[in-house]
Amino acid sequence: MPITTCIFDAYGTLFDVAAAARNAASEPGREAFAEHWSKIAEYWRLKQLQYTWLRAVMDKHTDFWQVTQDGLDWALEAEGLEGDTGLRERLLQLYWELEAYPEVPAMLAALKSAGLNTAILSNGSPEMLAGAVQSAGIGDVLDDVLSVESVGIFKPAKVVYDLVGQRFGCRPDEVLFVSSNGWDASAAAGYGFTTAWVNRKGEPVDRLPAKPATMLSDLTGIPALAQSA
Structure with missing residues (x-):
């Protein structure tokens, strides 16, 4: 798919x-x-x-x-x-004023140009996420910002990953999930998402039941990965 x-x-x-x-x-x-x-x-x-x-x-x-x-x-x-x-x-x-990594705006814009849905799924509260998105200036290349506050438990609880399908009406195998947290990428892989781990520090893969499908050093390659997955 x-x-x-x-x-x-x-x-x-x-x-x-x-x-x-x-x-x-x-x-x-x-x-x-x-x-x-x-x-x-x-x-x-x-x-x-x-x-x-x-x-x-x-x-x-x-x-x-x-x-x-x-x-x-x-x-x-x-x-x-x-x-x-x-x-x-x-x-x-x-x-509340965190910087986005340098490659983020262009990467998200490329995904939108390709006709893909884009969203955040985060442990952050809605107010914190709104502040960060505004500070980084990326609101126009995101379709939504999903927070765990709507289900009242942090990742990697399954009900958090459920929010994606509920919002976009997609199957898990239609989703590319991207995280810098190895445990998050692994949990999302176990859920059924195609996952990419942005391993900026070159850390070992976590010993968990599932593993990320792809490991990258930054987000530059995400648009190509989404097209080829």
Whole structure:
């Protein structure tokens, strides 16, 4: 079955999650933070993801903004910066203004020109996703932005992936699902999507029941992949 619909994870896939910490580190007066920013960005993302999984298992759902704040608080404390409330507020503000990776606008435009559906499927809250899409200027090349908040559980729960077929009326084998998270791409492959893992860091493949069909270093090759799948 030809691909009709291209679905993207948001954070780390379309949007650079390290941009908030990196940009804060470059601001005047943040020289002390600049020594820690890369480690804080790493911890922040790790805890953010871990808290989504743990809350799903514990049936204690909250929105992604809360786990984003919780993850940042852990990261700041781990690096001994928990007392800098101004830094915390600035980092959270910048998270609403994340940059898209450079290849994203042209890649999405190529998919739309080819007549394919395009959408985000994300753990992010609707408000956070709207802010990121607006900041990146990609709203005109997306057909929809789907959030887990409509089902009240984070990925990789099956009901999250169900949202794609419900929205676009397509079968799983018509979908190319793209994520920078190996676990997400693997879970989506197990669901029945054709999946591409954007492995920007060159990490090993996760040991999970299903594996991504394709591994890429960035998103440039997605339009060609969608046409050939």
